[in-house]
Amino acid sequence: MAAVTLLSTRDLCRHFGGLRAVRDVDFDLPQGEIRALIGPNGAGKTTFVSMLCGRIPASSGTITFQGQDVTHLPAHKRISLGMAYTFQITSIFGNLTVYENVALAVQHRLGRDHAALKRETLGALARVGLKARAEQVAGDLAYGHQRLLEIAMGLGQEPKLLILDEPTQGLSDGEIEEFIALIREVSANTTVLLIEHNIPVVMALADTITVLNFGRIIAEGTPAEIRANMHVQEAYLGG
Known part of the structure; x- marks a missing residue:
């Protein structure tokens, strides 16, 4: 086929x-x-x-x-x-936490279901190894971790x-x-x-x-x- x-x-x-x-x-x-x-x-x-x-x-x-x-x-x-995408130059929201960055992407799909929002946001962070950094300010992450955060934001959209x-x-x-x-x-x-x-x-x-x-x-x-x-x-x- x-x-x-x-x-x-x-x-x-x-x-x-x-x-x-x-x-x-x-x-x-x-x-x-x-x-x-x-x-x-x-x-x-x-x-x-x-x-x-x-x-x-x-x-x-x-x-x-x-x-x-x-x-x-x-x-x-x-x-x-x-479609979800990440570019060569990171496009995270540096003044927000790691959790908030991914939650914004997930919220676009789930709306106001807060329990599902939290579950899927933390799930996306876990997949890229950033769950332990959820409350860290995103702009303070090392560059490599910012790249992983971008991927988590993409995954949060279930593209x-x-x-x-x-x-x-x-x-x-x-x-x-x-x-x-x-x-x-x-x-x-x-x-x-x-x-x-x-x-x-x-x-x-x-x-x-x-x-x-x-x-x-x-x-x-x-x-x-x-x-x-x-x-x-x-x-x-x-x-």
Whole structure:
């Protein structure tokens, strides 16, 4: 039975003046997959994901999510449909506690059910290893813990698609191992799109890898296929 396509793009482009950051990208993400998006710095990865999320508009092309054209929907509407995302620069509320940050994300889904709000907020924090820090001011967290808090905020939305941009940046080796285990657990119910420079993490997690270079997809395949791809070696993996 063929996998259901959760997210797709056709001829997706983004220009910044004369710079073509993303060029005519056709992309399909099946439901239930862990997909990694890799490529050199400046390849267009974050620009591409920012268009998927509605953070920046596409110059041309289309984006479809769950069979619905979302190309022109604002970011908050896409969140309501089931997208959650974290970006390279953390976007936590630094003056609120760790608990309050996640509770805001959960509240968007649960409303005023206070018992369920507390249960699911603490559950999301437990999944990323931050439950013991629930009452700490978020801005006082180490950078790696702020990254984990962002993931907890995403999980609190119970998304259909979780998009993570450089999630292991700032994490210790032990935290990276815990992150890998977490994403494997999350993928049982949530499709994951991962932008990551840590190639061992990509190879350990991804079902499929998409490689961008100069704003175009140059290869797509399993970790073994990507590792053996001569064009990818020349462009990114270093031979």
